[in-house]
Amino acid sequence: MIINVKNLLVDEILCSNCQACCCSSEVMILTDTGVPHRHIYVDENGSESMLRLDDGWCSALDRNTLRCSIYEYRPWICREFEMGSYECAQERIEKM
Numbered sequence: 302m303i304i305n306v307k308n309l310l311v312d313e314i315l316c317s318n319c320q321a322c323c324c325s326s327e328v329m330i331l332t333d334t335g336v337p338h339r340h341i342y343v344d345e346n347g348s349e350s351m352l353r354l355d356d357g358w359c360s361a362l363d364r365n366t367l368r369c370s371i372y373e374y375r376p377w378i379c380r381e382f383e384m385g386s387y388e389c390a391q392e393r394i395e396k397m
Contacts, residue, residue, distance in 0.1 A: 314385040314393070321367040322396040323389065324359045328378050335374035336361075351376060 330336060330349040340361045342352040352360040361371045369375055382388060 314389055319367060319384065320393060320397060321358065321362055322392040323379075323382055324362045324367075324369075325353070325357045325396065326392065328359065328376055330376050332377045334376055334380075336376055337371060337374065340371060 328351040330341060330351065336351070340352050340359075342350050344350070354360050356364075358364070359369075361369055361375070363370045369379070
């Protein structure tokens with residue numbers, strides 16, 4: 302018996318084919334991981350999030366490589382957002 306499977310993701314998500322879709326999402330800074338102040342946006346209530354530039358992407362994203370320029374100091378939320386996870390795949394589907 303053969304079972305046809307539909308709606309599979311075409312490619313495995315790797316650093317080499319990542320489209321940095323999650324880097325246009327709102328990222329709250331909840332803990333101190335050492336994010337440089339130049340990448341932090343503070344709203345009128347004092348809440349901190351990652352600064353996004355006019356293109357909508359995180360200011361820490363290197364636009365040439367689509368990799369994080371502050372990877373070792375990235376926020377906790379970014380550390381928990383696993384590349385290739387279900388959430389990652391959903392971001393790609395929504396934004397591509």
